[in-house]
Structure formats: C-alpha cells, structure tokens
Amino acid sequence: MVMTVAAPYWNPKTECMPREQLRALQLAKLRAVTEWAQARSPFYRRSFAAARFSADQLRTLDDIQRIPFLTREQWMHSQDERPPYGELPVAGREVAIRLHTTSGTSGSTPLRALDSRKDWAWAAEMWAYALWGIGVRATDIGYVAFGYGSFIGFWGLHYGLEKVGALTIPGGAQTTAARVRQIVDFGATVVATTPTYAMRMAQEAEALGIDLPGSAVSRLVLSGEPAGSIVETKTLIERQWGAKAFDTAGMTEVSTIFMFEPENQPGGCHIIEDHFIEEVIDPQTGDRLGYGERGERVCTSFGRSMIPLLRYRTADLVVRQPAAAAGNGRTWDLYEGGIVGRADDMKLVRGTNVYPGAIEAILRTHDGIEEFQIRIERRGARDEVVLQVEPHPRFDDAAWTALAEALVVELAEAHEGLLFILERAATGALPRFELKAKRLSDLRPAGAHTTVRA
Structure with a gap:
C-alpha cells in the first residue's frame, strides 16, 4: 500500500467507504468465511448442523443472527477434548507458522491459537490501520515494552510498526529500569505498553531521576486492559509521560486488534469494519442491542483463515455509536469509551x-x-x-x-x-x-x- 505521510487514513478506500457499500462488502466476506468454516472446520460443521444453519441462508447482514454463538467455554472444551488445538482449526499445525496463547490471568488454562502466514500478514495490516491513524510514520522510533512470550500481546504491533516503516525496538527480557533507560537513550517517539505497565515505568523513571515528559516520546499505544479506556487512567498516564495516549483493543482469539482510537478522536475507538462485524448483545438474553446501549460485544472476523471466528462472545462490555459521531471522515462505527469493562469482572x-x-x-x-x-x-x-x-x-x-x-x-x-x-x-x-x-x-x-x- 502506498501512502502519503500527510494522509490520515491507512486505507482511505475502506475507511471512508459509504455505509451501503461497506455493508455489501461485509456480507460478501461473511458468506465467504462462513462457507470456508462449514467446509473445513469439524467444530463448525457440528455447530451449524445443531442450529440447522447453512451458509446459503446468509442473504442479508441481519441473517448473521442465524449463526450460533461461539463461546470461550466451547473453544476450551474442544481444545481439552482434542488436544492440543481442538477442532476449530481448518488445517493442522503443518500449515501454521505461529502459535500464541491467551495470557492466563484469569487462572484458567490458556487458549491456544494457530495462525498461517496469511493470517499473520493480516494481523500486521490491522495494526498498521491503527498506527497510521494514531499518527505513527516512518520517521518514528517505536519501542515495544513487552516480554515477547507465547502470549500474543504486542507481537502484531511489532510487525505493524515495521509495516509502516518505523524503526522498531523490541524491549523484551529486560528489567523495567533497563527499558526506561533504553526508551530515553534510543530516542523512542512511540511506546507500546499496557496501561498498568505505562504507570509502572513512570514510577521507575521517577525513582531513577529520569525525566519522561522531557523525553522524545510523543505517543503511547495502550492495549491489553480496559484501563486504556478509563479517562482518569489515561489522563494520569499522559501527565506522567508528557505524551498523548491512544487506546486500542485486540484479543488472542482474533490474533490482532479490532478497534483503535485515532488522532483527534477523543473518547471513542473506531471498529475496523471492513475486516470485522461487531454486534452488541444483552449478556443475559443474547438479544441484539442498538446504538447507545451498553452490552457484550460479539465478534466475527474475516481475516483469520486458520481458525474462523464467527459470532464469538467476548465478555467485553461496550457502547456502540454511529460513525457520524466521529466527524473525522471515517464511516466506521465507534465504541464510545472503547472497552468499558469486562462482563466477567463484575x-x-x-x-x-x-x-x-x-x-x-x-x-x-x-x-x-x-x-x-x-x-x-x-x-x-x-x-x-x-x-x-x-x-x-x-x-x-x-x-x-x-x-x-x-x-x-x-x-x-x-x-x-x-x-x-x-x-x-x-x-x-x-x-x-x-x-x-x-x-x-x-x-x-x-x-x-x-x-x-x-
């Protein structure tokens, strides 16, 4: 993709696509991924049969509600019954090039997810959407304050930084003090971290006598926790660093991010709608909710081919708003305040x-x-x-x-x-x-x- 430095959009064709055309694109992609899952995934074949659903029933976008929900519990059960990867994948490990897991912070067994070369290129592309929208350019120096383990974390962001042409510094296997010193010594302009660790690094910098607000850092890319959407937490982080903080959100089940907060768009994160269909439902009844109603987000992904993701119940709590609320030219809908919480934390x-x-x-x-x-x-x-x-x-x-x-x-x-x-x-x-x-x-x-x- 060829972009000019001044352009605010990574992919202006789809980021500014009229809603009617966008919905037509989503329907075509939904049909394709559903047919793929039905033909190749043992899990989805059984799930569809039990729900008396077939991919040929998808005539409008509203027909997505015919597809049965997928839950984490179902995925984990499949993984336990058919170790190590379960029956959601459409191919075996010989096709995959990456294996990542969930963080395991909930205390449960981590979920295992496989990605092909195509999947991983797509994951980097999604991060490129976000990084470009945040204002990251090839002239930037990006520091990834992340441990680079099997948890998917900021792996995709690392490759996204390289995709937009930024100098990328992996900050793994180091103490917090060493990372803080490298951020300053290498002149990093962009730092990627969780909200919690951003505050931890600021505390360490204070103890070391390092002036973070006086450093070259101008942007912080936050992800991994709902705290990135908490205004009070973001305000504190921005004060500690003297830099602008931007919220993003992703998940291992998707392999990448699905939303980002661009420049000049405070308080809302755009859904990357040319690659995802996002629904908001009542967590108790499963009924679909409308704009302005708080509920659980349900994710359908078009980009992951190894493990199709259809109507996955995420337990993320969100409030959806129409694209017009942004006023920045993008036609994608937003999540007001990003991820506002976790249903399973309440x-x-x-x-x-x-x-x-x-x-x-x-x-x-x-x-x-x-x-x-x-x-x-x-x-x-x-x-x-x-x-x-x-x-x-x-x-x-x-x-x-x-x-x-x-x-x-x-x-x-x-x-x-x-x-x-x-x-x-x-x-x-x-x-x-x-x-x-x-x-x-x-x-x-x-x-x-x-x-x-x-």
Missing part, C-alpha cells in the same frame, strides 16, 4: 454491582496512589470489599488518613452506599504487572455469591 456484593474499572476511575483522580488490590471476602455473615491501597512513600499518616477518608466517601457514593474497607499497603508490597493486571480477588466460598454479566 461482582455482586450485598445487592450492589462492583466493577474494578469504576474503582480505578476513582482512585486515579487522586495523586500519589502507586498500586491497589481489591479483595471480596466473607466476614461473618456479610460480604465485604477490602481495598488495599499503596500510597507514594512520601505519604505520612495524616496524608494517608485524609486520602482514605475521601476514598471511602467517593466509593460509597459510586456504589449505592456500599462501604469499602480501606487498608494501607506498605511501599512495594503490592504486585506490579508487565502485561495484564490482576487486581480483583473474590475469596468468598464457592456458591456463596453471584457473578453478574451486565
């Missing part, structure tokens, strides 16, 4: 929904909070939410008391009067994360609580 405590993102949004409005952990536990006959907060070492007892008192009030106001138990953690006592953060632990006895999905 907990019911004494009749109140408790969600880590809402807690983090409150904490990030206060300066000097280094880390936090949330525990839900049974104390006597009551369920309690215990919030451990690790303040900056400069906090004396009076400063901590004032912070704790303010947090108790703000958290109760945001959670229908539910009182949190605040505990001060010693400096360095709480875990730090390089990849996805795990800050919520539900320690209640099995069967003694309810997890809600919306």
Whole structure:
C-alpha cells in the first residue's frame, strides 16, 4: 500500500467507504468465511448442523443472527477434548507458522491459537490501520515494552510498526529500569505498553531521576486492559509521560486488534469494519442491542483463515455509536469509551454491582496512589470489599488518613452506599504487572455469591 505521510487514513478506500457499500462488502466476506468454516472446520460443521444453519441462508447482514454463538467455554472444551488445538482449526499445525496463547490471568488454562502466514500478514495490516491513524510514520522510533512470550500481546504491533516503516525496538527480557533507560537513550517517539505497565515505568523513571515528559516520546499505544479506556487512567498516564495516549483493543482469539482510537478522536475507538462485524448483545438474553446501549460485544472476523471466528462472545462490555459521531471522515462505527469493562469482572456484593474499572476511575483522580488490590471476602455473615491501597512513600499518616477518608466517601457514593474497607499497603508490597493486571480477588466460598454479566 502506498501512502502519503500527510494522509490520515491507512486505507482511505475502506475507511471512508459509504455505509451501503461497506455493508455489501461485509456480507460478501461473511458468506465467504462462513462457507470456508462449514467446509473445513469439524467444530463448525457440528455447530451449524445443531442450529440447522447453512451458509446459503446468509442473504442479508441481519441473517448473521442465524449463526450460533461461539463461546470461550466451547473453544476450551474442544481444545481439552482434542488436544492440543481442538477442532476449530481448518488445517493442522503443518500449515501454521505461529502459535500464541491467551495470557492466563484469569487462572484458567490458556487458549491456544494457530495462525498461517496469511493470517499473520493480516494481523500486521490491522495494526498498521491503527498506527497510521494514531499518527505513527516512518520517521518514528517505536519501542515495544513487552516480554515477547507465547502470549500474543504486542507481537502484531511489532510487525505493524515495521509495516509502516518505523524503526522498531523490541524491549523484551529486560528489567523495567533497563527499558526506561533504553526508551530515553534510543530516542523512542512511540511506546507500546499496557496501561498498568505505562504507570509502572513512570514510577521507575521517577525513582531513577529520569525525566519522561522531557523525553522524545510523543505517543503511547495502550492495549491489553480496559484501563486504556478509563479517562482518569489515561489522563494520569499522559501527565506522567508528557505524551498523548491512544487506546486500542485486540484479543488472542482474533490474533490482532479490532478497534483503535485515532488522532483527534477523543473518547471513542473506531471498529475496523471492513475486516470485522461487531454486534452488541444483552449478556443475559443474547438479544441484539442498538446504538447507545451498553452490552457484550460479539465478534466475527474475516481475516483469520486458520481458525474462523464467527459470532464469538467476548465478555467485553461496550457502547456502540454511529460513525457520524466521529466527524473525522471515517464511516466506521465507534465504541464510545472503547472497552468499558469486562462482563466477567463484575461482582455482586450485598445487592450492589462492583466493577474494578469504576474503582480505578476513582482512585486515579487522586495523586500519589502507586498500586491497589481489591479483595471480596466473607466476614461473618456479610460480604465485604477490602481495598488495599499503596500510597507514594512520601505519604505520612495524616496524608494517608485524609486520602482514605475521601476514598471511602467517593466509593460509597459510586456504589449505592456500599462501604469499602480501606487498608494501607506498605511501599512495594503490592504486585506490579508487565502485561495484564490482576487486581480483583473474590475469596468468598464457592456458591456463596453471584457473578453478574451486565
């Protein structure tokens, strides 16, 4: 693809395609991938037969609702029954060139996903859409602050940076201090990281006496956590780095990203609609929701050929808005605020929904909070939410008391009067994360609580 440096779009033909033409393109691609899955994937043949569905029933885009949902539990069951990869793949490992897994932060067995050479080239292309839209060009120096393990993470971004022509620095197998020094010493202008690790690197830079806001970094590409969509967290990261932070989101099941927040588009992420069909459903009923309604996103991918992905229930919570809300020339719809949460992270405590993102949004409005952990536990006959907060070492007892008192009030106001138990953690006592953060632990006895999905 030939692009001019000033052009805001990586692929202007599809990014600015009229909606009617875009829907026709999606329908043609949907038919093709469904026929492919039906012909070659043992899992989909059985799934379609059980639902009395056939690819020839797809006459309009609304007919996608005839296709049965795919869940992570089904994928994992197939993998367990037919190890190591299950029966979703359309070909064996001899066709694949890459194997990646999920992060395993949920405590479950990681999901294994295979990609062909074609799939992997497509994954880099999706990242090129995002990087170009963010403003990354061949003159940039990109630093990937990532461990380069089997977790898919920023692998695709690495190849996306190379695709747009940027000098790409892999920051794997190093300490946080070493990464921070390299970012400054190599003159990196773009840094890719999780939101949590962006804050961790900023803390390390402060300890080392390194002036991150004075460095060459002008853009941060955030991914891997819903925290990248939390305004308060993004604002803190931008202040710590003196750079603009951009939200993106992807998943191992897709092998790449499906949305990105371009320049001059605050508060919303475009869905890459020429390569995905995204639906929003009620997590309880499975009914499709409309614009402005919060629900669970369901993903259908056109790009992954080794493992077709049809109507995959992601557990991501989103609010979809029409393309016109962006006003930047793209005709793709948006997710307002990106990924607003995870359905499987929400907990019911004494009749109140408790969600880590809402807690983090409150904490990030206060300066000097280094880390936090949330525990839900049974104390006597009551369920309690215990919030451990690790303040900056400069906090004396009076400063901590004032912070704790303010947090108790703000958290109760945001959670229908539910009182949190605040505990001060010693400096360095709480875990730090390089990849996805795990800050919520539900320690209640099995069967003694309810997890809600919306």
